[in-house]
Amino acid sequence: MSLPAASFYVTTPIYYVNDFPHIGHSYTTIAADVLARYHRLRGADVHFLTGTDEHGVKIYRAAQASGETPIQLADRVVERSKLLWQRLEITNDDFIRTTQQRHQRVVQLVFQKLHAAGALWLGDYSGWYCASCEKFLAENDLTEGCCPDCGTKAEMAAEKTYFFKMSAYRERLLKFLDENPGFVRPQARFNEVYSRVKDGLNDLSATRTSLEWAVPLPFDPAHRAYVWIDALTNYISALGYPDGELYRKYWPADVQLIGKDILWFHAVIWPCLLMALDLPLPRTLFAHGWWTNRGEKMSKSKANFVDPVAVTEKYGVDAYRYFLLREMPFGQDGDFSETALVRRVNNDLANDLGNLLHRTLTMIEKYSGGAVPAPAEADASAQALRALAAETVAEVDSQIADVQFSRALEAVWHLVGVANRYVETSKPWVLASAETRRAELDTVLYSLTEVLRIVSLLLYPFMPTKAAAMRSQLSLGPPEPPLDERAQWGRFKPGTSIAKGKPLFPKIEE
């Protein structure tokens, strides 16, 4: 698989403002950031969108409960979210809020278009209703026939609603899935979606008359947009659909990252909506898994959500970013624990990588007067190292194209491991004691420098601060595109004095 070079549009879901972001939100957003940074480094024209979903009964009620207006509540959460993204070095190009004018306008336009295209019909929505909470409940959520929130017995009720004719798009969607088996990833999620679509699609209740905190329909103000169409539209409203320059440039999205809980909405409702609007579908939808906290599911009742701020204050932002993307394959579930994080930091970051940098720089100081020597002719092991570096660059590129962060990092660490072994086998300290072996020594030191330089490029999207620090110890500036040129072997200028600093990743004492 090869990566598109020209433009790259990546999105996260818009996060619901009923709560502050926790590890799960940060996971999706960091993953999107790595993709964005990587593609920028490749030289692509990148657009990275994240944002917040701010409508709905829950927000309305939460605001009432805390004695503020819904928008005040949303503002509060948005403010804190933005601080977190800043802290985590997230480089989103835009931040969409569903309460913004630019978004609501497009939602109304979308409804108008659906209406005009005959994709909406007015009918009755019926379902379990809690009279006390004044809201409809999903059958699954009922606890012994009662409202899970207040315990009132739920009753069947009906209200007028506009249905989106989703069933009409089933054949087209199936055909699209047949032709695009990589549309939903990982594969297991694709299969789930496929078989459910095959089983049949129902029309979707798309509006509510009882909702107050939502976008009103232009052609029937008694109705307001119910969650899905409002929320999903963010991916194009943020681009200024239908006439915006950004829209023309970036749609369809290259990668839309989502949690597995919202797979159905993105893999079925979203494509159907786009088809109804005659718009191209996104290229890849990637549903990632959940983190548990030391083996336990995170939940409100247990109040055991991992707080990104606390973790990054203690261990650093880059260590956190590295851990999340290295510890579990993207798409699977995994477990978060400080023990596991510390192990990753000490083994991978401090011992393998940090120490390789440090020992290399020390040897350059001791054996070469602090300047990286020009390499002499490469022997077999130096050639092998050089070849592996090139393979690693290609491998990382291919794994990122596949949205497989952990595999990309594994490839980098394989190179780091081979470089550490190269130090052992070439024994620079022996070479340094024999005047006649100067040429060999120079080649070793230069080769190690090149490995480190290339590694710093490849790691930059994952650990921007540490990669930059690593580069500055090598007297290099921040990485610049295009990656495929910069990552070529031999670009480090011999004679450059290095600027060895403190260990990049101090070991964490347990």
Added chain:
RNA sequence: GGCGGCGUAGCUCAGUGGUUAGAGCAGAGGAAUCAUAAUCCUCGUGUCCGGGGUUCGAAUCCCUGCGCCGCUACCA
């Protein structure tokens, strides 16, 4: 219940017909000294969940039993 997936070293997993089944981590021993006591090397007789079958040959395909997990639509 239906559909799908999984069950491989202490742990997390890779391996989908073919020589003595692998990696990382954890554990034991050793080498070396450039280094953040970092690094490197060596060490696994594992019922590849059980049973049956196909095949010259199966962890790998088929059937079956057991166990675990996901999805089963209006929960961002």
